[in-house]
Amino acid sequence: MPAGAAAYSMRVPLIVAAAFFMETLAMSLGISAYLVAVAVFVPTAGWVSDRYSARNVFAAAIGVFTIASLMCGLSPSFWTFIVSRILQGAAAAFMSPVGRLVVLRETPKNRLIESMGMIVWSASLHPAA
Numbered sequence: 001m002p003a004g005a006a007a008y009s010m011r012v013p014l015i016v017a018a019a020f021f022m023e024t025l026a027m028s029l030g031i032s033a034y035l036v037a038v039a040v041f042v043p044t045a046g047w048v049s050d051r052y053s054a055r056n057v058f059a060a061a062i063g064v065f066t067i068a069s070l071m072c073g074l075s076p077s078f079w080t081f082i083v084s085r086i087l088q089g090a091a092a093a094f095m096s097p098v099g100r101l102v103v104l105r106e107t108p109k110n111r112l113i114e115s116m117g118m119i120v121w122s123a124s125l126h127p128a129a
Contacts, residue, residue, distance in 0.1 A: 037089025065091035
């Protein structure tokens, strides 16, 4: 019998289980906060891009998304992380559809399929990474 086996307690597995629970909870709420923000803001993306120019909205969305990503990584608390994820989701809601709009408006008709294919191709890399 290994040394200390008789004194084994469930303390270490319980601590690891609690850490796993916190990680799963943060991940679930983080994903949910992000997805709800995307769902809430996507319907306004077209209107905002028409009002403030698609290029400006797209550039701002990339900037806000980048800052929100940094905030997620540097979050000192759980709730700061959740707020950062909501901001990140809101920016993503503008980034993707408005980016496609910019491509549609600025690409010559004879290069449109090629350009849209590049967008789809880049998105398909995600599952492989």
